[in-house]
Amino acid sequence: MRLSKFTRTALATVVCGGTLLTAAMPTQANKDLDKLSKEDANWAMQTKDYNASHFSTMNQINARNVHHLQPVWSFSTGVLNGHEGGPLVVDGIMYVHSPFPNNIFAIDLDDHDKILWEYKPKQNPAARAVACCDVVNRGLAYAPAGKDYPATIFQNQLDGHITALDAKTGKLLWKMENSDIAMGSTLTIAPFVAKDLVIVGSSGAELGVRGYATAYSIKDGKQVWRVYAAGPDEDIKLAKDFNSANPHYGQFGLGLKTWEGDAWKIGGGTNWGWYAFDPDLDMLYYGSGNPAPWNETMRPGDNKWTMTIWGRDINTGEAKFGYQKTPHDEWDYAGVNYMGLSEQMVDGKMTKLLTHPDRNGLVYTLNRENGSLVNAFKIDDTVNWVKKVDLKTGLPIRDPEFSTHMDHEAKGICPSAMGYHNQGIESYDPNKKLFFMGINHICMDWEPFMLPYRAGQFFVGATLNMYPGPKGTLGQVKAMDSVTGEFKWEIQEKFAVWGGTTATAGDLVFYGTLDGYIKALDSKSGKELWKFKLPSGVIGHPITYAHKGIQYVAIYYGVGGWPGVGLVFDLQDPTAGLGAVGAFKELAHYTQQGGGVMVFALGNIRS
Incomplete structure (x- = not known):
C-alpha cells in the first residue's frame, strides 16, 4: 500500500507548514486555504477545493484493494435529524457538525477517543418551525490564521446567525445575525471562505424570503457586501458591463420589470447550495433558487434573477454575468446546486468551464469567464417538461403538456420538485475528464392553489404527489462528459x-445511500466494488484524508433532509413534506434515525 507521490509531498508540507499559515496576512487567506485544499492529507473545504472537484489524488485505497476497507472508528453527534455535508480535516484535527442545534466537535486524530473541544450554541428554537424540509446544516468552513485573527471555524446556525470560532479552542470570536427568522429566513448553507471574506447565503424561499448572499470580514464579521436575486439593479449589484458577452440573457432593469408590482419583495431566489471560486479571475460562482410562491399563476413574468447562475467579482459582489436557466419557474426547480469548475478543450481551445447539474434535469456547461453557454443537455432521457435548450438563446423549449398553470391538470412531470439533482456535491476527475453525479429519479403530479402571503408562514401554493420515475428506481449514479x-x-x-x-x-467513486450504505464504484466502469451498512441513512457526502501516512474515508450517517422528512417527523399523508412522504414511503423499512460519522481504512489498519 502506498500514497501517490503527490500525497507524500503534501503530507510533508502539512507537517512543516504550520508556522507559515500562522504568519499569513489576511489578504492571503485564500492562498493559504487554496494550498491546504490541494494537500490531500486535508479536507479543508466542503467542496474539497475552490474548483469543487471533490477529487483526491490519493491512491492508497484503490479499485484493486477497496474490498478490504473496514470501519476503524466512529463518533456520534447525539443528534438524530438529517446530517448533510461532511466533516472537515485540517492538520490532524477533524471538525464535525450536526443539524439543529448545530453542535460542533473537534477531534484530534492522534486520540480520536477524546473530544478536543465542543461548541453547543444557544439559539432561537422557533427556527425549527420555519425551516423547510428538516433542520439540516450543510457544514463548516475553515480559514487559516491571518495577521489579525487565529485559524477560524465558521458555522451557520439555523436561526440565522453566523458564528466564528477559534479553531484551536472552540472559543467564540464573533457572531452576526444574517437572517430574520420572523420573516421565515433561516440558514442551512455551509459558509464559504475566499480571500479575507466569508460568504453566506440564505434560505426560506418557501416562505417568500427575498434571496441574498452576503460577504463578511473574516476578522470581525463586518458586512462587506450584500447582493439580492431580485429588485433594483443596485440591490442586485450589476456591473456596468453585465452580460456584455451575452446581451440576449438580459441586462438591466429586469429585476423589477419581470415581476408584477412589488411581487419581487416576496419573490424568493434564495441560495443555500454550493459556491465555487476562481482565484485567477477573482470570480465567485453560485446559483439563486426558486421564485415564490410555487404557484406560477400568482407571479407573472420571467421573475429575474431567480433560477440564475451568477459570476460575481469576489471583492465587490458585482455581477459580471447572470444566466437564468428556467425563466418563470413552474416546478420549484431551485437552481442552487453544485458548481464544478474545470479546464477542458472546447473547439480546440483550452477553456475555463463551469458545469452545473440543475434541479430541472438539465446539465449546463458555461464559459466561466463570460457566462457563454457551451452545452446544455438532459441528465436523463426521461426529463419531459423541456424538449431541449436553444443554445443560441439559452432558453428552454418547454412542453406545454407539463405546465402547472391553474387550469391545467399537471401529471407525470419529470423531474419532480426535488429535481433529478438536488443538494449533493459531485466530483470531477481531471484525468478522466468525467463528472460523477448522484441522481434523484422522481416524478410528480402537481395541483396549484391560491393563497395569501403572511410573513413567516409557508408561501407555496401547490400540493404535490411524488413517485419513482419511469425507470422504476428513485436514484442513479452517472459518469458524464460535460462538454460532449x-x-x-x-x-x-x-x-x-x-x-x-x-x-x-x-x-x-464513493457515495452514500438513503437506505444506509456507503459504496465504492470502479470509476472506469461503474461496477460496485464495496459497500458497508451504516447505522442510519446517508444524505451527506464522503470525504477522504490521510493521517500519519494512512488514507481514510469518512462519511456522516443520519437520515433526514427533504427525502427523509416523513421518517423524521412521522408523517403519513403522501402529499406531506411537500410531496416527499409519498416518494419515500418505503424508506422506514430500510433505515431509521441516527447521527454520526464513521471512518474507514484498509483492513490491516485499526486506528
Whole structure:
C-alpha cells in the first residue's frame, strides 16, 4: 500500500507548514486555504477545493484493494435529524457538525477517543418551525490564521446567525445575525471562505424570503457586501458591463420589470447550495433558487434573477454575468446546486468551464469567464417538461403538456420538485475528464392553489404527489462528459442518491445511500466494488484524508433532509413534506434515525 507521490509531498508540507499559515496576512487567506485544499492529507473545504472537484489524488485505497476497507472508528453527534455535508480535516484535527442545534466537535486524530473541544450554541428554537424540509446544516468552513485573527471555524446556525470560532479552542470570536427568522429566513448553507471574506447565503424561499448572499470580514464579521436575486439593479449589484458577452440573457432593469408590482419583495431566489471560486479571475460562482410562491399563476413574468447562475467579482459582489436557466419557474426547480469548475478543450481551445447539474434535469456547461453557454443537455432521457435548450438563446423549449398553470391538470412531470439533482456535491476527475453525479429519479403530479402571503408562514401554493420515475428506481449514479454530453456509465439505486459523490485517483467513486450504505464504484466502469451498512441513512457526502501516512474515508450517517422528512417527523399523508412522504414511503423499512460519522481504512489498519 502506498500514497501517490503527490500525497507524500503534501503530507510533508502539512507537517512543516504550520508556522507559515500562522504568519499569513489576511489578504492571503485564500492562498493559504487554496494550498491546504490541494494537500490531500486535508479536507479543508466542503467542496474539497475552490474548483469543487471533490477529487483526491490519493491512491492508497484503490479499485484493486477497496474490498478490504473496514470501519476503524466512529463518533456520534447525539443528534438524530438529517446530517448533510461532511466533516472537515485540517492538520490532524477533524471538525464535525450536526443539524439543529448545530453542535460542533473537534477531534484530534492522534486520540480520536477524546473530544478536543465542543461548541453547543444557544439559539432561537422557533427556527425549527420555519425551516423547510428538516433542520439540516450543510457544514463548516475553515480559514487559516491571518495577521489579525487565529485559524477560524465558521458555522451557520439555523436561526440565522453566523458564528466564528477559534479553531484551536472552540472559543467564540464573533457572531452576526444574517437572517430574520420572523420573516421565515433561516440558514442551512455551509459558509464559504475566499480571500479575507466569508460568504453566506440564505434560505426560506418557501416562505417568500427575498434571496441574498452576503460577504463578511473574516476578522470581525463586518458586512462587506450584500447582493439580492431580485429588485433594483443596485440591490442586485450589476456591473456596468453585465452580460456584455451575452446581451440576449438580459441586462438591466429586469429585476423589477419581470415581476408584477412589488411581487419581487416576496419573490424568493434564495441560495443555500454550493459556491465555487476562481482565484485567477477573482470570480465567485453560485446559483439563486426558486421564485415564490410555487404557484406560477400568482407571479407573472420571467421573475429575474431567480433560477440564475451568477459570476460575481469576489471583492465587490458585482455581477459580471447572470444566466437564468428556467425563466418563470413552474416546478420549484431551485437552481442552487453544485458548481464544478474545470479546464477542458472546447473547439480546440483550452477553456475555463463551469458545469452545473440543475434541479430541472438539465446539465449546463458555461464559459466561466463570460457566462457563454457551451452545452446544455438532459441528465436523463426521461426529463419531459423541456424538449431541449436553444443554445443560441439559452432558453428552454418547454412542453406545454407539463405546465402547472391553474387550469391545467399537471401529471407525470419529470423531474419532480426535488429535481433529478438536488443538494449533493459531485466530483470531477481531471484525468478522466468525467463528472460523477448522484441522481434523484422522481416524478410528480402537481395541483396549484391560491393563497395569501403572511410573513413567516409557508408561501407555496401547490400540493404535490411524488413517485419513482419511469425507470422504476428513485436514484442513479452517472459518469458524464460535460462538454460532449456523453454518459459513460449509469447504475440504478433503490433510493435517491442525495449526498453526492467523491472520486479518487485510485479509480474509485464513493457515495452514500438513503437506505444506509456507503459504496465504492470502479470509476472506469461503474461496477460496485464495496459497500458497508451504516447505522442510519446517508444524505451527506464522503470525504477522504490521510493521517500519519494512512488514507481514510469518512462519511456522516443520519437520515433526514427533504427525502427523509416523513421518517423524521412521522408523517403519513403522501402529499406531506411537500410531496416527499409519498416518494419515500418505503424508506422506514430500510433505515431509521441516527447521527454520526464513521471512518474507514484498509483492513490491516485499526486506528
